[in-house]
Every structure is written in structure tokens, then in C-alpha cells.
Amino acid sequence: MAIPTIIDPYCLTLTLLITIAYQLLFFSIAFALKFDKLTDFAGGTNFALLSILTLSLSASHQPPSARQLVASLFLIAWALRLSGFLLFRVLKTGKDDRFDDKREHFFRFLGFWIFQMIWVWTCSLPVVILNSPTVQQFADQGAFGSGLDIAGVVIFSVGFVMESVSDVQRYLFRAKGDKSAVCDKGFFYVSRHPNYFGEIIVQLAIYLIAISPAANGYVTGSARSALYGTVVSPIMITMLLMFLSGLPLSERPGAKKRYEAGTNWEAYQRYLQRTSILIPFPPQLYERVPTILKRTIFLEFPMYVFDPAKHSDASKAHRTAEEGRTVGNRESGDGLVGEGRGQ
Known part of the structure; x- marks a missing residue:
């Protein structure tokens, strides 16, 4: 017997409306109190809420x-782990x-929360x-246990461990203050951003498990297309x-900050040359990769x-100063020549 439709056949409208309401609730609190501490918590727990809700609705039939x-x-485990750590x-x-230039401005701050709605609902x-x-x-x-199911479980396990452990490793490293x-x-030996890599393959793993019944021919028609x-x-x-909130905000800006501050730039430059930016890979081999x-x-x-x-402001300033000195010397030379001619 077909399960009755709840607002729409794929629960898209229901979950979207709940996500919007949930995020706007936390946005109103965060903006009114100028409070940053609920932002990531609201995102992570929203994932758990949608998972529990849709699973419960399905179980009612x-x-x-x-x-x-x-x-x-x-999805619940990943979301609660991430939101708990960020909190x-x-x-x-x-x-x-991230909100230093936003928390005082209604629409700028709201823009972040709107993007978080899209992120939560889509993922x-x-x-x-x-x-x-x-x-x-x-x-x-x-039955659960197809090739895609097994692949999903293995990939999720690897990604979850990599993301969780590397988050802790990075936190403990920064806590030293050096x-x-x-x-x-740890994982940063083989990847400059193992936490990002772990997060990506976690989402891939859940997708592989979800499409398993479609890939194996049990789910057909529009439902099959929806899963894919x-x-x-x-x-x-x-x-x-x-391309947005991860690598672009950490890679070049981080290197620039180190270079201009002179905080062991040579060692960090060596690390950049030997270590893969995202995909884990042995550094001894990566430094030889063309x-x-x-x-x-x-x-x-x-x-x-x-x-x-x-890209360095210090280098640009140095070049500008050098060019200024060169121009100044040329202008001085021209003046002397002119004076000689006059005489």
C-alpha cells in the first residue's frame, strides 16, 4: 500500500519550511543578542532534526x-559531532x-543564515x-549489504574518523599558541586539510547508501531519478x-599571513611543497609530483x-619603494644634466 503523501511526495516542502523556520529562530536570537555561539550549532542540529523527522514519518507507516x-x-552522528565540536x-x-563585519548589520548577518538554510537543506x-x-x-x-551499501559504510567510517580526529588535532595544535x-x-602529515576531505567523503558515503536501491533496480521511475x-x-x-568557505579562506590568506609576519616561513613553504592540499598522499611522493x-x-x-x-603586501611595498628610488634617481640625474646644459 502506498504511503500517504505528506505535503509533497518527497517531503521537500516540509523539510524546507522546517529548515527556514529553525534557522530564522536562531538568527533572531543571534542578531538580537549579538551572539555568535549558536550559529554552527543551529546548522548541525538542523541536519539531525530533518533526519529524525523524515525517519519518524516513514516509520509511522x-x-x-x-x-x-x-x-x-x-547523518545524525556526523551533524551532532560537528555541531558539538564547533560549539x-x-x-x-x-x-x-567570521561575523565581525556582519553581526551589527541585519542583512549581512541574515545573508549568512540564508546560505546556511540552503546548505542544510541541500546536504x-x-x-x-x-x-x-x-x-x-x-x-x-x-536487503542492506549491497556493494554500494558496503562502500558507503567504509567510506563514511574513514571520513568520519579523519574529520573528527583532524579537528581535534588542529584544535590541540592551536591551543599551544606557537x-x-x-x-x-597526524592526518596533517598527508593532507593540509584532512578535515575538509573527511567531510566531503562523508557526504559522498551517505549518497552512495541512499542510491543503492535505485542502482540495484528496486526503485524505478521518478523515485529513482529523485534519488540520483x-x-x-x-x-x-x-x-x-x-571554492567558497574552505580552502579559499585558509590557503593563500594563511600563507600570506605567515610570510608577512615572518613566522617560520621557510618551514611552512616546505610543508606546502611536500603536502597535498586535500587528497591524502605520502609527502615523500607528493613533492616529486610534477x-x-x-x-x-x-x-x-x-x-x-x-x-x-x-600576493604579499610587503613585497608590493618593497617593489614600490624600489621603483620610487629608481624614479627619484632618474629625476635627480635629469636635473643635474639639465643644470650642466644650462651652464
Whole structure:
């Protein structure tokens, strides 16, 4: 028997409205109190809320499958772990520097929360669609344990451990307060951003589990297309971390800050040359990889690379001063020549 439709057959409208309301609630508190500590907590717990809600709605009509439980619990575990860690970190630091130019401005601050709504809703789609009435009307979706299911569990485990452990490693490293040191231990030995890599493959893993019944022919028609369409989740988190809030805010700006402050730049430059920007890879081999492969296959695009001659304010100031001295010398020389001619 088909499961009754709840607002819409894929729970898209329901989950979108809940996400908007949930984020606006926390936005109103954060803006009114100029309070940064709830921002990431609101994002992470929103994932858990949507997972629990859609799983509960599905269970009200028939017992959830093992696949539904695994995918939903994976998303809940990832979201609560991430939001808990970020809440702990901001409580320790006292504020979130990302909002220094936003928290006093209503629309700027709201813009961040609107983007968070889009992020949460989009990256929840694999679980939301898997738990939806239209997909669950297919009673036989195959036993949990297909190739995609197993791949998803393995990839999730690797990503979850990598993201969780590297977050702690980075936090403990920064807590030491040694700004000249280079964080090149643990997972940071094989990747400059193992936490980002872990987060990306976590979303990929949940997607693989969600599409398993479609890939194996148990779910067909529009439901099959809807499941495959949730690929926007891993794509979005990848684009977000690679081109918006992740690598662009840490790679070149971080290198520039170190170079201009003179905080052990030589060691850090060596670390950049030997360590993959995202994909874990042995540094002994990575430093021998041709630049063209680093800029393509290993995703270290030119937009991330710091060139002191081009990007350092100190270098620019030095060049300007040198040019000024050169021009000054030329002008002085021309004056002397002119004076000689006059005489």
C-alpha cells in the first residue's frame, strides 16, 4: 500500500519550511543578542532534526529499513559531532571572527543564515528522499549489504574518523599558541586539510547508501531519478569547501599571513611543497609530483597558491619603494644634466 503523501511526495516542502523556520529562530536570537555561539550549532542540529523527522514519518507507516536507519544515523552522528565540536570551540574562543563585519548589520548577518538554510537543506536531501513516501512505496528495496551499501559504510567510517580526529588535532595544535610551528602531524602529515576531505567523503558515503536501491533496480521511475538527483549534496559540500568557505579562506590568506609576519616561513613553504592540499598522499611522493599534476589531479589550483612576489603586501611595498628610488634617481640625474646644459 502506498504511503500517504505528506505535503509533497518527497517531503521537500516540509523539510524546507522546517529548515527556514529553525534557522530564522536562531538568527533572531543571534542578531538580537549579538551572539555568535549558536550559529554552527543551529546548522548541525538542523541536519539531525530533518533526519529524525523524515525517519519518524516513514516509520509511522511501516518499519524503517536497515538502509534508512544507517543513512539517517550516519547523518545524525556526523551533524551532532560537528555541531558539538564547533560549539565547544566557539565557547572557548568567545566569538566567531567570521561575523565581525556582519553581526551589527541585519542583512549581512541574515545573508549568512540564508546560505546556511540552503546548505542544510541541500546536504540533507539523500536522507530526506530515501525516507520520503514516494521512495518508501517500493516495499522491496533489497536487503542492506549491497556493494554500494558496503562502500558507503567504509567510506563514511574513514571520513568520519579523519574529520573528527583532524579537528581535534588542529584544535590541540592551536591551543599551544606557537604561531611559528607547522601543523604537520597526524592526518596533517598527508593532507593540509584532512578535515575538509573527511567531510566531503562523508557526504559522498551517505549518497552512495541512499542510491543503492535505485542502482540495484528496486526503485524505478521518478523515485529513482529523485534519488540520483541527490548527488547535489556531495557536489555542494565539495564546491563549498573548495571554492567558497574552505580552502579559499585558509590557503593563500594563511600563507600570506605567515610570510608577512615572518613566522617560520621557510618551514611552512616546505610543508606546502611536500603536502597535498586535500587528497591524502605520502609527502615523500607528493613533492616529486610534477606541478601540472598538482594543479589538476591533486586539486591545488592556482587560486590557492601564494606567490610572495605577486600576493604579499610587503613585497608590493618593497617593489614600490624600489621603483620610487629608481624614479627619484632618474629625476635627480635629469636635473643635474639639465643644470650642466644650462651652464
